[in-house]
Amino acid sequence: MKKENIRVALVGQPNVGKSSLINAISDAKLHVGNFAGVTVEKMEVETKYCDETGCCEYDISIVDLPGAYSLNDYTLEERVTRDFLYDEEYDIVLNVIDSTHLQRNLLLTAELLELGKKMVVVLNMIDEAKEEGIEIDSDQLSVILGVPVVKTSARTGEGLEEMMKAIAMVHKKPSTESKIVFSDFIEEEIERLVSFFGERHYRSDIPYRHLAIRLLKEDKRIYKKMHEEPIWIELLPVLREALDHIYLHAGKKDIEEIFADEHFAFAKGAKMEVISASSMRARNLTQKIDNLLIDKYLGIPIFLFLMWGLFQLTFTLGSIPMEWIGAGFDTLAEWTRSTFGDGVLSSVIADGILGGVGAVVSFLPNIIILFFGIALLETTGYMSRVSFLLDGFFHKFGLHGKSFIPLVTGFGCTVPAYMAARTLKSRSDRLITLYILGFMSCSARIPIYVLFTGAFFGSEHAGNILFLIYISGALLGLFAAKILRVFVFRDADDPFVMEMPKYRLPSLKLIYHIVYGQAKDYLSKAGTFILAASVLIWFASNYPKHPEIVNSYEKKMEKAVDDSDKRELSAQMQKILMQESYLGEIGKWSQPFFAPLGFDWKMSVALEAGLAAKEVVVSTLGVLYSLGDEQGEESQSLQKSLRESIPLPAAMAFIVFVMIYVPCFAAMSVFTREAGGFGYLAYLFVGTTLTAWLLSFVTYNIVKIFV
Amino acid sequence: MKLSDLEIGEKASIVSIDADSELRNRLHSFGIATGEELEVKGHSLAKRTIEIDIDRTLIALRKEEADRIAVEKV
Numbered sequence: 001m002k003k004e005n006i007r008v009a010l011v012g013q014p015n016v017g018k019s020s021l022i023n024a025i026s027d028a029k030l031h032v033g034n035f036a037g038v039t040v041e042k043m044e045v046e047t048k049y050c051d052e053t054g055c056c057e058y059d060i061s062i063v064d065l066p067g068a069y070s071l072n073d074y075t076l077e078e079r080v081t082r083d084f085l086y087d088e089e090y091d092i093v094l095n096v097i098d099s100t101h102l103q104r105n106l107l108l109t110a111e112l113l114e115l116g117k118k119m120v121v122v123l124n125m126i127d128e129a130k131e132e133g134i135e136i137d138s139d140q141l142s143v144i145l146g147v148p149v150v151k152t153s154a155r156t157g158e159g160l161e162e163m164m165k166a167i168a169m170v171h172k173k174p175s176t177e178s179k180i181v182f183s184d185f186i187e188e189e190i191e192r193l194v195s196f197f198g199e200r201h202y203r204s205d206i207p208y209r210h211l212a213i214r215l216l217k218e219d220k221r222i223y224k225k226m227h228e229e230p231i232w233i234e235l236l237p238v239l240r241e242a243l244d245h246i247y248l249h250a251g252k253k254d255i256e257e258i259f260a261d262e263h264f265a266f267a268k269g270a271k272m273e274v275i276s277a278s279s280m281r282a283r284n285l286t287q288k289i290d291n292l293l294i295d296k297y298l299g300i301p302i303f304l305f306l307m308w309g310l311f312q313l314t315f316t317l318g319s320i321p322m323e324w325i326g327a328g329f330d331t332l333a334e335w336t337r338s339t340f341g342d343g344v345l346s347s348v349i350a351d352g353i354l355g356g357v358g359a360v361v362s363f364l365p366n367i368i369i370l371f372f373g374i375a376l377l378e379t380t381g382y383m384s385r386v387s388f389l390l391d392g393f394f395h396k397f398g399l400h401g402k403s404f405i406p407l408v409t410g411f412g413c414t415v416p417a418y419m420a421a422r423t424l425k426s427r428s429d430r431l432i433t434l435y436i437l438g439f440m441s442c443s444a445r446i447p448i449y450v451l452f453t454g455a456f457f458g459s460e461h462a463g464n465i466l467f468l469i470y471i472s473g474a475l476l477g478l479f480a481a482k483i484l485r486v487f488v489f490r491d492a493d494d495p496f497v498m499e500m501p502k503y504r505l506p507s508l509k510l511i512y513h514i515v516y517g518q519a520k521d522y523l524s525k526a527g528t529f530i531l532a533a534s535v536l537i538w539f540a541s542n543y544p545k546h547p548e549i550v551n552s553y554e555k556k557m558e559k560a561v562d563d564s565d566k567r568e569l570s571a572q573m574q575k576i577l578m579q580e581s582y583l584g585e586i587g588k589w590s591q592p593f594f595a596p597l598g599f600d601w602k603m604s605v606a607l608e609a610g611l612a613a614k615e616v617v618v619s620t621l622g623v624l625y626s627l628g629d630e631q632g633e634e635s636q637s638l639q640k641s642l643r644e645s646i647p648l649p650a651a652m653a654f655i656v657f658v659m660i661y662v663p664c665f666a667a668m669s670v671f672t673r674e675a676g677g678f679g680y681l682a683y684l685f686v687g688t689t690l691t692a693w694l695l696s697f698v699t700y701n702i703v704k705i706f707v
Numbered sequence: 708m709k710l711s712d713l714e715i716g717e718k719a720s721i722v723s724i725d726a727d728s729e730l731r732n733r734l735h736s737f738g739i740a741t742g743e744e745l746e747v748k749g750h751s752l753a754k755r756t757i758e759i760d761i762d763r764t765l766i767a768l769r770k771e772e773a774d775r776i777a778v779e780k781v
Contacts, residue, residue, distance in 0.1 A: 101764055108736070254728070260731060295749075497730075
């Protein structure tokens, strides 16, 4: 049996269900999502099809190209698609169309037809169109386009068989019969060029008609190629005359605009001929919901309420399994200690790995709930409404309306917030949002704030100070966004023209895919990263070993009668060991950097340990201020000891520093992944550290004047 | 008059679009083109963003873009 390879390029506008289609025809589990731009890479799926007539086996590899509204290299994704279609080798274009938005989708089809490649058009989501009362005459459309048209639904599996047949059938034909009919005055000129080539028996890889169209469209690639042909000399005057005629008829000289209008007219004409819409039920429902949800006055309060609900759920409901996980890891650590004894292995597993990884894993319930909520808001179509409501305010600061979701998430935990920034389409919008996310104080910083405000302002003022910290962090973030937009990401504003999709009840499968994917990502990437970081911090705070110090203290402790004396001695020992560890060395070495802010070496070490996780700052301070390691943020004695040894200006500078510098190791690793490289992390690290330093310096000196 | 001058519920047809090729293509691909009819469905405070219904699709635009679209009430 003969076996043939067919390479298919899958092209369509965003959200037409390309990936679901691939999922449906092969067993490959690609990532399927409703986030525009999910498919940023080319993926190939092998699938076999045996057609009955000649039963010949096909190996069909499908390249899933990023969604593109048109081939005008407007966004990064569109450029990838365009470059592939023009430069790569493939046999057939498989154009997927959302049946419920036929006209808009046919615009892309018109552009694809001009490629001169064999093509199959797929009317996807045909079941949804039927529900909306839209009837499409696919035979008629096939006649108009000159290519096979197949109705499919990735959801029900309808039409997939026919689609594979159509691909095999088209593949057998010698060339494409695709056509796009232009206005008469353009058709005349195309005809003139075609006969020009015909008379000269010009050898061309693509049909004359397509060659002529690309020449008239002033396609740079084809000009470059033709320029080197001898026929160019003769072609030039003919082409010039043809263009002059077209300008005259169209009444304008922008050839791009002329063809854009032509495509539009073609798409509209084709739609008018093949569609009949009987009812508008679904649309009217959307309209009714919209009347309430995007109301001028009610819209924003409703949205804030929904967000408030989501965060309540995330952090109250999430805290229950979070405790279980925490307790589980504690038990595991206990068990490790009792099984392996006091050795190095036991310490690295219990204190290093289990401590660090446990902290990350315990955030998993939060992340799952949060992403479930966000996925729900996104797939129902509500998120577009939120952008609509907030864009006015956010645009003033150089942010996009959609930036709101990650920013609010950032108050909970910066890690999922970085991931939530994926919903932003434009790269500069996404990067600006990623850069300022750290300014939204995450919940892990609360213990530090509580400890310091309690110690220096008394617990009665702590609430107000906390509020002040949060607000000033958020304001600083908006301010930073503006600066980034003005000085760094200066590319022209992304125009805000977006579709408000119909409200849809998302399938559980889709939601599951999104949440599962995010959770897996979080665990595998952040988990491996934090694992390494935990071991590193554990090592830096436990090495080099100083048996002589331990020995001398153990002797003293044996002599001590009193339990409190013993505890005192043990705390002293830990303090000295910490001072002599690598971490202590680093702290002392870096102290000159922090000296202008009034920080001593202990505060420096605490800040540096805080790079691993903000929770570590409090426990490090506890150890260093000689009070054993069982210190919580509400510990009276730690507060007292801080008040006695740290001057107020330095304490306030410390709070400011904590507010601004990078959140934690896990966040840094996720940032690197989301931003797209370590270079971005370097900017983030240097930028936030410098800002933190400068503002702490200002705070320190201003407060010093008043105290 | 401009698209941004329309009030909620008003219907108009597009007379001309003043935009560079990038924005025009974007608008075209959402079905916004000369001669098309649209209806304003809503807007946020101070008309910073405007929602229109065109060819059975709801599209959101920023005021800056809506300013570039000249319309005629129908």
